[in-house]
Amino acid sequence: MNASQSRANQTRSPQAPLFLRLALAGGLVLASAMAVMASDPASGCLQGTANPEQGGTVTMSPSTPCPPAGSTVTFTAVPAAGGTFAFWSEGASGTANPVTVTVPATASVQEVQANFTGFGDNFDDVAQLDGPQDGTDVAGTVEFLVKATSPGSVTAANFYLDGHLSKTATAAPFSYAINTGLLAPGLHRLDVLAQDYAGRPVAQSREFVALAAPTISKVKLHHAGGWVLKVFGTGFASTSKISVGTASLAATYKAKKGALVYKDGKSLRGLFPKGTAMCVKVVNADGQTSACFTYTRH
DSSP: OOOOHHHHHHHOOOOOOOEEEETTTTTTEEEEHHHHHOOOOOOOOEEEESSGGGEEEEEEESSOOOBBBOOOEEEEEOOOEEEEEEEEEOOOOBBOOOOEEOOSSSSSSEEEEEEESSSOOOOHHHEEEOOOOEEEESSEEEEEEESSSSSSEEEEEEEETTTTEEEEEEEESSEEEGGGGGGGGGGEEEEEEEETSSSEEEEEEEEEOOOOEEEEEEEEEEEEEEEEEEEESSHHHOEEEEEEEEEEEEEETEEEEEEEEEEEEHHHHHHHHHHEEEEEEEOTTSOOOOEEEEEEEO
């Protein structure tokens, strides 16, 4: 074969197929059907999944696997007979059904998971969820505990914080401790998806408010049949303490007034010498501390 024939054969050779290598379970999987992800990194890919698989189905509209980044896709959870849609997790959160998700600007597959329950028992039949109640203001570390109503009635529990699986417990105690100091201040949601004695999923949820770091806006010290110290501000909780110099005072939290109140005639008079500027701080249970607020008793 001469050189011109060799070049002609190279020209006629088919182009090698394009494969995307995905690292799954420690190995490499060839996925030629998803080559579009490699060729168009500006598009994200979405996939709807059901948990458990027999719990139902998830549809997406439009059904394009990898729509343009920034566009929206609507997912609808359709429970199987006898089941109930509970909540979304992974790429979505909340209980609205259907739910709209914005396509991420990434070449990886983002899973949108619909969690289903039912098929027999409900959560209250097999367990009790202990922890902060709905709408509770929390600070520091809080714990949620799934307490089985009888031995063996619960075999596992998954804890989803703001739609993302945070912990799986496969043996008692089925508990999850949350350091709220690591969360953004504001409303958060915990969904618990437990498995009952028959392997059926049952769900329960709670919403709580993570407090911001404490901030003092005003301090009052007055005498009315006894000395009373009032510290006003935001980010306080029932477990917050008032710090004056080296003293730590276990105050009472008045939520409606946004104030911590401490009553003790003798100690307060000594803690605030007349004409001396004193540093007042509020310390939350999680260690978050306010800036120093200077107060002088005249």
